[in-house]
Amino acid sequence: MGEGDRIAIPSVVDVVVDELRALILAGTFGPGERLIEERICERFGISRPPLREALRVLQREGLVSSRPRRGYSVISLSDDDVREIYSLRGALERLAAELAVPVADENALSPLEEAIGAMRTAASDGDDSAMLAANVAFHSAFVALADHSRLQQSYELLRSQLQLCMAQNLRFRQHRTGDPWDVVRRHESLLERVRGGDVQEVVAELAEHGDRSFLRQEQ
Amino acid sequence: MGEGDRIAIPSVVDVVVDELRALILAGTFGPGERLIEERICERFGISRPPLREALRVLQREGLVSSRPRRGYSVISLSDDDVREIYSLRGALERLAAELAVPVADENALSPLEEAIGAMRTAASDGDDSAMLAANVAFHSAFVALADHSRLQQSYELLRSQLQLCMAQNLRFRQHRTGDPWDVVRRHESLLERVRGGDVQEVVAELAEHGDRSFLRQEQ
DNA sequence: CTATTGGCTTTTGTAGACAATAGTCTTACA
DNA sequence: TGTAAGACTATTGTCTACAAAAGCCAATAG
Numbered sequence: 478m479g480e481g482d483r484i485a486i487p488s489v490v491d492v493v494v495d496e497l498r499a500l501i502l503a504g505t506f507g508p509g510e511r512l513i514e515e516r517i518c519e520r521f522g523i524s525r526p527p528l529r530e531a532l533r534v535l536q537r538e539g540l541v542s543s544r545p546r547r548g549y550s551v552i553s554l555s556d557d558d559v560r561e562i563y564s565l566r567g568a569l570e571r572l573a574a575e576l577a578v579p580v581a582d583e584n585a586l587s588p589l590e591e592a593i594g595a596m597r598t599a600a601s602d603g604d605d606s607a608m609l610a611a612n613v614a615f616h617s618a619f620v621a622l623a624d625h626s627r628l629q630q631s632y633e634l635l636r637s638q639l640q641l642c643m644a645q646n647l648r649f650r651q652h653r654t655g656d657p658w659d660v661v662r663r664h665e666s667l668l669e670r671v672r673g674g675d676v677q678e679v680v681a682e683l684a685e686h687g688d689r690s691f692l693r694q695e696q
Numbered sequence: 697m698g699e700g701d702r703i704a705i706p707s708v709v710d711v712v713v714d715e716l717r718a719l720i721l722a723g724t725f726g727p728g729e730r731l732i733e734e735r736i737c738e739r740f741g742i743s744r745p746p747l748r749e750a751l752r753v754l755q756r757e758g759l760v761s762s763r764p765r766r767g768y769s770v771i772s773l774s775d776d777d778v779r780e781i782y783s784l785r786g787a788l789e790r791l792a793a794e795l796a797v798p799v800a801d802e803n804a805l806s807p808l809e810e811a812i813g814a815m816r817t818a819a820s821d822g823d824d825s826a827m828l829a830a831n832v833a834f835h836s837a838f839v840a841l842a843d844h845s846r847l848q849q850s851y852e853l854l855r856s857q858l859q860l861c862m863a864q865n866l867r868f869r870q871h872r873t874g875d876p877w878d879v880v881r882r883h884e885s886l887l888e889r890v891r892g893g894d895v896q897e898v899v900a901e902l903a904e905h906g907d908r909s910f911l912r913q914e915q
Numbered sequence: 916c917t918a919t920t921g922g923c924t925t926t927t928g929t930a931g932a933c934a935a936t937a938g939t940c941t942t943a944c945a
Numbered sequence: 946t947g948t949a950a951g952a953c954t955a956t957t958g959t960c961t962a963c964a965a966a967a968g969c970c971a972a973t974a975g
Binding site for chain 2: 486487488490526529530533534537538539545546561562564565567568569571572576625626627628631635
Binding site: 707708709742743744745746765766 | 927928929930931935936937938
């Protein structure tokens, strides 16, 4: 026995963390909104202890903040916060490139190809939401190439914060998508450089890549 | 009223997080050791809910791991983990350098000077423990120059994991300190480059700095 | 009419108890 | 004697309940 097919039985806390995060990222709970424990408990049909553990986790993830004896509330990101997120993200992607390139086996790149395929479909359909999802998928897959669990974890954290920012930017006019096909082209170019195997070129491409979709004010 | 001198009354959870982390980093709880909730509650004189919240936080920090229905235990770091930590730390320090250099006001560098002063004292006294503390203080102060809260937070996380690793390396023979004065010299050199204001030079110095004290096996 | 104080409500922080599960030891059977 | 099934113990997962603190509203005094 013990062939690695052990099923994972999630605890209530795990489920609540995912559910709450989804609700926050979807904008169901707006920026700065207070999260009254009892309300949420009633909503989810659970008791407070697991909810409180879940809130602690989300606090650590940077999605909610807690003031002692004043409870939890959804954070609202300032422009400085967004700049922090982008600069850190850039540093992480650069490390990912340095560790991943040159890529050992070609098969590892298939998730990137698939993401680009999804981008093309989205660009044809004019589906901005799908475009965004594919973009995120590409970058996550790119970081995954580095095979570095801590790097990936840190990256996912920033990703969710960016997603939160997007949810809070109700006025993200087509999330500043100039030309969707330009986005596709940039990612194709990046993948090409990855295939090329020259770390310097990939890093340079990343630096120029400059995907600042979520930034409210330029520079 | 309201002059910003509001005192912070920490919750039990906050205190427990700090205390538990200290105990783990001090090696009181060894690698892989199970953390029985009731024992710790009795030890601290608290009840289980706040302890559980604290354990969730430490899990997020990467100091303990939890297996469903099998409770929490102190993580034990593999060599690969240590390599991950070092590579990520390097990327974060590079970002810090790029953001901080050139330094606007000279006064910001005084923590670095103080840390080097402490290093000199420690080197004279042959106090390896103080040497290590000063080393950590220098790097933390360096990262703080970037004025980037998320960067600093990520860095502190890695720092505590490194500290955990050190606690677990009971056989860290003088933590591989070749010559303490060499360490002092390297940090002096780094500070000089920071003063110089050339980002490239600082980054290059950092890359060469290569402080791999905690690594068990070279490469 | 305004400011301050007192009580009241809402919400969080903590405690204790119960139920369920995993690990372990014993015992019975092959 | 070895193996497997069962019960038992220890520990976690969850819930209900109580106590304490913060914010709000009204009432009263200046």
